[in-house]
Amino acid sequence: MRSAWTICRKELKSYFASPIAWLLLAMFAVIFGYFFWTSVGYFVTISMQSQMMGRSFPMNVNEMIIRPLLMNVSVIGLFLLPMITMRLFAEEKRQGTIELLLTSPVHDWEIILGKWLAALLLYCSLLGLTALNFVFLFVYGKPDWKPVVIGYLGLILQAGALLAVGTFISTLTKNQIIAGAATFGACLLLWVFQWVGGYETAAWAKVMSYLSVVDHFEGFAKGIIDTKDAIYFVSLTFLGLFLTARSLESLRWRA
Amino acid sequence: MIKVEGLTKRYDRTVAVNNATFEVQKGQIVGFLGPNGAGKTTTMRILTCFMPPTEGSAEVAGFDVLKKPLEVKKRIGYLPESPPLYPEMEVEEYLAFVARLKGIPSPEIAERVKNASERCAISDVSKKLISKLSKGYRQRVGLAQAILHNPDVLILDEPTAGLDPKQIHETRDLIRGLAGSHTIILSTHILSEVEQTCDDVIIISKGQVVAKDSVTNLTSRLRGAEAVAVEVEARGGTLDTTAVLDKLQRVDGVAKVTHRDARDGRHMFEIESQQGKNVRADLARAVVESGWNLNELRPVALSLEEVFLELTAAEKKEVTQ
Numbered sequence: 001m002r003s004a005w006t007i008c009r010k011e012l013k014s015y016f017a018s019p020i021a022w023l024l025l026a027m028f029a030v031i032f033g034y035f036f037w038t039s040v041g042y043f044v045t046i047s048m049q050s051q052m053m054g055r056s057f058p059m060n061v062n063e064m065i066i067r068p069l070l071m072n073v074s075v076i077g078l079f080l081l082p083m084i085t086m087r088l089f090a091e092e093k094r095q096g097t098i099e100l101l102l103t104s105p106v107h108d109w110e111i112i113l114g115k116w117l118a119a120l121l122l123y124c125s126l127l128g129l130t131a132l133n134f135v136f137l138f139v140y141g142k143p144d145w146k147p148v149v150i151g152y153l154g155l156i157l158q159a160g161a162l163l164a165v166g167t168f169i170s171t172l173t174k175n176q177i178i179a180g181a182a183t184f185g186a187c188l189l190l191w192v193f194q195w196v197g198g199y200e201t202a203a204w205a206k207v208m209s210y211l212s213v214v215d216h217f218e219g220f221a222k223g224i225i226d227t228k229d230a231i232y233f234v235s236l237t238f239l240g241l242f243l244t245a246r247s248l249e250s251l252r253w254r255a
Numbered sequence: 256m257i258k259v260e261g262l263t264k265r266y267d268r269t270v271a272v273n274n275a276t277f278e279v280q281k282g283q284i285v286g287f288l289g290p291n292g293a294g295k296t297t298t299m300r301i302l303t304c305f306m307p308p309t310e311g312s313a314e315v316a317g318f319d320v321l322k323k324p325l326e327v328k329k330r331i332g333y334l335p336e337s338p339p340l341y342p343e344m345e346v347e348e349y350l351a352f353v354a355r356l357k358g359i360p361s362p363e364i365a366e367r368v369k370n371a372s373e374r375c376a377i378s379d380v381s382k383k384l385i386s387k388l389s390k391g392y393r394q395r396v397g398l399a400q401a402i403l404h405n406p407d408v409l410i411l412d413e414p415t416a417g418l419d420p421k422q423i424h425e426t427r428d429l430i431r432g433l434a435g436s437h438t439i440i441l442s443t444h445i446l447s448e449v450e451q452t453c454d455d456v457i458i459i460s461k462g463q464v465v466a467k468d469s470v471t472n473l474t475s476r477l478r479g480a481e482a483v484a485v486e487v488e489a490r491g492g493t494l495d496t497t498a499v500l501d502k503l504q505r506v507d508g509v510a511k512v513t514h515r516d517a518r519d520g521r522h523m524f525e526i527e528s529q530q531g532k533n534v535r536a537d538l539a540r541a542v543v544e545s546g547w548n549l550n551e552l553r554p555v556a557l558s559l560e561e562v563f564l565e566l567t568a569a570e571k572k573e574v575t576q
Contacts (some may be wrong), residue, residue, distance in 0.1 A: 006355040010341075017343040100400070101340035103303040104356045105328040252306045254266075 003106040007114025008121070011088070016139050020087070024080055028126045035072050036133045039065050061143040062223070064136070070151040070221040073130055074214060075122070077159055078187040084122055084181030085166025088115045089244075093174045093251075102252065112244045116160075116167050122243060123159045137140020147223025157233035158213055164240025171247040184226055187213075256408060256437040261311035264297050266464075271297040272309070273462040279455070285432045286453035286470075287442035294462040299410050302440070303333045306467040314522040316407050328470065330390075331357065332406035332437075336413050338397025342386035344379060346360055346396055349385060350403060357404040359421045367403055375399040375429060382492060391422035398426070402433065409433060415448060427452050449473075483528070483535055487553035488521045494547065496522060506541050508532030521550060 014023040047059045092098040101111050131152075137143050166183040173179050190213045197209030209215060216229040257279040264272040279285050289296045297457040300306045302313055304324040312319060341349055350368040359367055372378045376393040380388060385396065394414065401409055414430065415423045432450055433439060443449060449456045449470060456473055458466040466473075487499055496514055499519040499522065503512045508529050515523040528534045535552060543548045 003358075006352065008353050013348075014341065014343055093337070095333060095341070096337045097334070097339040097341060099300075099305055099335045100353070100404075101356075103305050103328055103333045105325050105332070105358055106356060107325075229272060 001111070001212070004114040005106075005115070007101075007106075007111055008118045011118030012113055012121060014087075014119065019253045020083065021122055021125075024122070024126060025084060025129065027150065028080060029129050031076060032069075032073065032130050032133065036130075039069060040137075040145040041064070053255070061137055061141045062147050062170075066143060066148055066151065070129075070155065071160050071214075071218070073127070073155055074158060074217045075191070077155065077162070077189055078213070079184070080126070081123065081159060081162045082166055082180045082187060083180045083181035085121045085163055085170050085183055087170070088119065088167050089170040090173050090176045090179040093171075094176075100252075102248075108245055109241075110249050112167065112241055116163055116241060116244075119167065120156070120160055123163065124156065127155060144223070145230060147221075150223045150225055151221050154217050154229075155224070156219070157230060157237075158217050161233045161236035161240065162213065165190075165235045166240075168240045168243040168247060171244055171251065174188070174191075235252070256283075256316060258314040259298075259302075259311070260313075262301065262308050264294070264296065264301060264306070265309045265509070271310075272301070275462070275464045276311075276440055277457055277460070277467055279438060279440060279462055281438055282435055283455055284430070284439045284441070284453045286449035286456045287440060288444070288446065288449050288458060289442075289455050289459035290444055293459045294411055297460055297462075298459070299333070299412050299440065299442060302327075302408075303331050303410055304328050305333075309438070311482040319502045325553075329404070330407045330510055332401035332404065332411075334397045334401045334411045334414060336416065338393050338400070340385045340393060340400075341383070341398060344385055346372070346385060347381040349396065350399060353400045354403050355417055359404055367405075371399040371403045374402065374432070391418050391425075394418060394422070394426065395429075395552070398429065402437070405436075407438060409437045411437045411439065413443060414441055415443070423448075450476050450558065473507060481554040484515070484527045484553050484555050485524045485526060485536060485538060485542065485549070486521055486553070488550055490546060490548055492519065495520055498545075499542075499547065502545055503538065504533040506534055506537045508534045508537070524556065 012025070012246040043059070043061070043064050046064075050059070092101060102108075134148060140147070159236045165186055166179075169186065170176075172182075190211060191213075193208045194212035194215050196205045196213070197212075210232075218234045219226045219229050257277075260276050261276070262272055262275040262430060263270070263413050266547045275294075275298060286299065289295050290522070290562070291535045293296055297306075301308050301316060301320060304320050304327050307321055312321070314320070318330070341352075347368060351364055354364045354367055355361075369378075372381055375398050377392060377395050379397075380392055385393065385450045388396065394417075398411070398414065400412070400551060411430070415426050416427060427448070430439065430441065432541065441452065453470050455469050457464055485503070489495075496517075500512050500514060501511060503524060503526060509526055511527045513525050515525050517523070526534065535554070539549055539552055
């Protein structure tokens, strides 16, 4: 366990020693800031209009700002997560440092867990930026905090699953770009699988839309923890990490 | 300390190591000698538990590489062909990371890192980024990484490859300094390196162990037979090469004469002598007495291929006798 933590710390240091973590933080801050600004602006305009027209149906900050924003973060994640995982193993393979890791007295799962955890922590620091924006809503309004916490939980679960898939893909190549592109493709597919459910009701369509990441996140964004969704994310995480372990083992046989 | 029996490693179609068997005693420095692609790296990777063997067994310090990989890894320090360094890290930071990875308890880490840095003479760059280091320093950081946890066995894959002569000298000194407390296996394709650093040598060719002997035995066996290159020119007119071949062949102690090439009437012959005979003086006399010009006469260093041929031929002779 100590080795997993050692590797996790080293990965985090590498992220922040290279421009990649800072670039992701900057991009995310700008994109999310823009979304936040427009949706708050829209909310304010609508509420002023409805006040002037004398209608007073309740305007809900949770439903009109927080939920759509969380959905957006979930989708932006699909684009950013591949950039986090692409280097994890591909870079070690290219540099030859994989030989150091695999000949050190550590279990393979400790290496995998450490790297995956580092990726997840980096994503959490991205989420931290979004939380700064939400603070304003709590300062100037009274949104319900529970759906926000659950939404974040969902985001972390979703990221854990996609990062596990990305970690696995990163073991397959020496080339970061290839790992990144393939992971991006996988994330995108897991997103658009949902579309099938819109018009097709056959069993295969149900399976496909069940596999879709975004569908499972929707509940969390609404502030509902559905065990079915949680199980989906957790099992996808385990599948990804399990495949990573298998892939590392086959790397030893082929090397 | 190291026991390898019937070790075989097959890739898709190629056999990288074929039925290798050898043993290394505690405290010895053993050189793996062989041309590129002979299976040196593969053997080392199996010993370090980087990859499993297809067949056969390997034991390090009494632990089997397949059954107890963690125990083996704890006792091995490994320097791969290209040192496994993270360019974005500082030297000290990198060594501390490896120390933690090797399971050294936290309070001891600083001390061990300092110690290894001093032994490998890299203390002066401990705060530098690895990406800024020269090749020689990188190699030494790689070596420091391998000795950090004071392993019983050190496995060094081409530790001097790509270094300049001064660095090679320093690295060899360093390796010799590590002997005694560690059992060392190092691979190389340079014969003189083995002569200068190792006690024993294991010669590998095409995945097979063709010879295993002490360095002193090996060099005396090799010194026995030498090759000499002779350049002969006719004194006016053209040279009768068959006559030269004939004449040289008849010199006492000559095993084989070959006509290498001719340029502007000057002809190069290569003469291999029999074991333990020095034929250079007689060759010179034979050429001059026949009325030809002797332009050049020099011993030819045996290439590694020739060493193998020589050794394998000697081996076969011993078997048939």
